[in-house]
Amino acid sequence: MMLELRDICKTYIQGRMEVPVLRGISLSVEEGEYLAIMGPSGSGKTTLMNIIGCLDSPTSGEYLLEGENIAGLADGKMSDVRLHSIGFVFQSFYLLSRQSALDNVALPLLYAGVRRRERQDMARQALERVGLGDRTEFKPTQLSGGQCQRVAIARAIVNSPKILLADEPTGALDTRSGQQIMEIFQRLNDEGVTIVMITHEPEIAAHAKRTLHIRDGSLLDANGNPVSPLPEMEDPPQNPQGPGAPAQKGGAVEAAPQAERPGGPGQPGAAPYEGTVVDDLELLYWEDDGPDA
Numbered sequence: 001m002m003l004e005l006r007d008i009c010k011t012y013i014q015g016r017m018e019v020p021v022l023r024g025i026s027l028s029v030e031e032g033e034y035l036a037i038m039g040p041s042g043s044g045k046t047t048l049m050n051i052i053g054c055l056d057s058p059t060s061g062e063y064l065l066e067g068e069n070i071a072g073l074a075d076g077k078m079s080d081v082r083l084h085s086i087g088f089v090f091q092s093f094y095l096l097s098r099q100s101a102l103d104n105v106a107l108p109l110l111y112a113g114v115r116r117r118e119r120q121d122m123a124r125q126a127l128e129r130v131g132l133g134d135r136t137e138f139k140p141t142q143l144s145g146g147q148c149q150r151v152a153i154a155r156a157i158v159n160s161p162k163i164l165l166a167d168e169p170t171g172a173l174d175t176r177s178g179q180q181i182m183e184i185f186q187r188l189n190d191e192g193v194t195i196v197m198i199t200h201e202p203e204i205a206a207h208a209k210r211t212l213h214i215r216d217g218s219l220l221d222a223n224g225n226p227v228s229p230l231p232e233m234e235d236p237p238q239n240p241q242g243p244g245a246p247a248q249k250g251g252a253v254e255a256a257p258q259a260e261r262p263g264g265p266g267q268p269g270a271a272p273y274e275g276t277v278v279d280d281l282e283l284l285y286w287e288d289d290g291p292d293a
C-alpha cells in the first residue's frame with residue numbers, strides 16, 4: 001500500500017468557531033494507482049491534499065505513507081518525506097520567475113544536497129521527459145502557461161518521487177495544454193509513479209484510473225452518500241452552533257497557526273507564481289532552514 005488514511009479529520013478554529021473541513025476521510029492508494037479526487041469548491045480537496053503531501057497535519061486520524069505513521073513525525077522529518085517521496089504540482093505553477101527552467105527544476109536537488117554538476121544533468125533529463133529539452137535556459141516569463149506547468153512537473157519528478165500530487169494541474173491552462181499535461185501524467189503513471197490529482201473537470205478526471213468524490217469534507221460512495229461520516233454527523237443539527245454541534249472526536253482540535261503553514265500555494269485564489277514564491281517554496285517543499293549552499 002502506498003498510502004492509507006484512516007478516519008482523517010481536520011478542523012480549523014476560526015475565532016471561537018470550530019470549522020470542520022475534513023470529517024473522517026478513509027482512503028487507500030495502492031502503488032502505481034492514478035486517482036482523481038473531485039468535489040465542489042470548498043469541499044476540502046486542497047486540505048486533503050496538503051495532509052497527503054505532509055504539508056499539514058490532521059486534527060485526528062491516522063496517515064500511513066508506505067507503512068510509516070506520518071502523524072507521529074517531527075517537522076524536519078516531514079520535510080524529509082516531502083523532499084524524497086512526494087512531488088507537487090499546483091494550479092499556478094509556483095516557479096521562481098527570475099530563474100531559468102533548468103534552475104527551477106534543479107532547486108529540489110539543491111535542498112537535497114546534490115552537487116551542482118549532477119543537479120544540472122538531472123534537471124536537464126527531467127526537462128527532456130516533459131518535452132522541454134530545448135527550453136532549459138528560458139525563464140518562466142518567456143514560457144507559455146502549459147510550458148510553465150511542464151517545468152513544474154519536471155521539478156516535481158526530478159527527485160524521482162513515488163507519489164505525484166497535483167492540485168488542479170490544468171486549472172489555469174487551455175484545453176490543448178491541459179491535454180499535454182494529461183499525456184505526461186499518463187506516461188509517468190505508466191512508468192510506475194503513483195498519482196493523486198485534484199480536479200474540477202470531469203474530462204481531466206477521466207484520465208485517472210479511479211475517481212473519488214468529496215463533498216463537505218466526506219468522501220461519497222457510489223450512490224453519492226457520504227462514506228463513514230462522524231457519528232455526530234449522521235443526524236446533523238439544524239443549528240451548527242446549537243447543542244450537540246461539532247463535538248469533534250476526542251476533542252482534538254488544533255489551533256490555526258499550523259494550518260497557515262502551507263501559505264498561499266494550493267489555497268483557493270492563490271496568487272500567481274510571479275514574485276510570491278520564494279518563501280512559499282521553502283515552506284512547501286523543503287527544509288525549514290533553506291539550502292546551506
Ligand SMILES: Nc1ncnc2c1ncn2[C@@H]1O[C@H](COP(=O)(O)OP(=O)(O)OP(=O)(O)O)[C@@H](O)[C@H]1O
Pocket residue numbers: 012013014019021039040041042043044045046047048256259260266267268
Ligand atoms: N487555514 C484555514 N483556516 C480556516 N479555514 C480554512 C483554512 N484553509 C481552508 N479552510 C476552509 O476549509 C474549507 C475547504 O477548503 P479547501 O481549500 O480544502 O477547499 P477546496 O475543495 O480545495 O476548494 P477549491 O476547489 O475552491 O480549491 C473551506 O471552507 C475553507 O474556508
Ligand SMILES: [Mg+2]
Pocket residue numbers: 045046047167266267268
Ligand atoms: Mg483547492
